[in-house]
Amino acid sequence: MLSIFVCEDDKVQRRQILQQIEKAIMIEDFDMKIVFETGNPEALLNYLKGNKGLTGLYFLDVDLQHQMNGIELASKIRDYDDLGKIIFITTHSEMTYLTFTYKVEAMDYIIKDDNQLLRERIHECIKVANRRHNNDINEEKKSLSIKVGDRLVSLSHDEIMFFETSPQSHKMIVHLENAEYEYYGSIKDVEVLDQQFVKCHKSFVVNTDRIKNVRVKEREIEMTNGEICLVSFRMLKVVKEIVKGMVN
Template identity: 45%
Template sequence: MLKIYVCEDNKEQRTHLKKVIENIVLMEDYDMELECVSENPHTILDKVKEADNVGIYFLDIDLNSDMTGLVLAQEIRKYDPRGFIIFVTTHSEMSYMTFMFKLEALDFILKDEQEELDKRVYDCILKANQRFASANNKVQANYSIKVGDKVYTVDYDEILFFETSPNVHKIILHCKTRQMEFLGKIKEIEKELDDRFYRCHRAFLVNKDNIKEVDLQNNVIYMVNGDECLMSYRQARGLKGFFKKTI
């Protein structure tokens, strides 16, 4: 999932930009979420530090703060090197600064014409979505599921385990920050994934890269975020490297 951030000190422009982005995401049915809209660059940066998703950032340059949009973008790059940064400003003369700061901005949009601004925002979101999907597909590091009418693409790194749902013919996908239920069968999913995923139980398929340790005594797998996954005794041999140390 791509998270979207907006930092704009003008309330009217901030409200308009928020509405435009929400409409685009809804209309295109993208796997995106408007994470934070604020006039305060420090608020945006705090959110970015907490996140582990790639972001799309719409930043004004002059924020009437101790931090400019350019400096904010520099800080964002430290935590999200793959993020998509778009500057939205009235200061056309500042465009060259984005190159001096080596920010690799996706676009530099002027606020002068609202219709053109809305079109450019749409183009940026479309381009970011395409590039994000393309980058993930190159390394085959994602899994796509359909929930209702919407398709979600989830990085393998985000997946903890798949679990058979109490609801007939459904699977629960456990990720580091969310859960989703979809139609499927564990046996079929197992065939689609690479060898980092292991069938640890008839009802569970675990991502070995996200295992913290295995409690052999209680047949429980502890994941990196504290979640627990069941394991059958017979399948334990495939997870020997994760066995909990006992005194």
């Protein structure tokens, strides 16, 4: 079962969100359940602290009228549930950049000014989360565990965009869809992780499944999230063969 959590300080809006979630679960007949709803981010964190091991789907308001905003809350949620799926529901579209500042990988960012759009997006997020959760359970996915600060983070190979060497000695940076982690490691370790990873440059190892385009003249690789990696002249031919049809 996928556990669902809602943190929204406005009681009326929280009730509306809960109703839409419950309606989507009923229509799709998914194995999901709202296990905790609150307007207090500290209460949610305390619940997770006392119920470790849960994998959740989180609907979080950004402006919680609390010293902790929803994006800061999401960052702390990662301490307990690094594989959880996070959705922000807010009127503050201008704050999306904070998901990068706090390195929070969000599944969606829904603006709640339009009730019709809100209902549709919640329903769609429920379906996507269910599909991804079932894939996580039913498929034995390869993963990489890295130590970030004092915590251990598990990353599916499929969610990794690329690795690059850090300016800091003996460190690597792993890039995800809209997050990144710096950790102690070497490029030699990641280039042999799996056949989908290719060392395209002395400083970059890319997930070939996540390549969007190869720019031959610029010797650049564009990833599906828009980030750019360098590719050496020697590796251009290899990369071109892997991603035929994507070369400019």
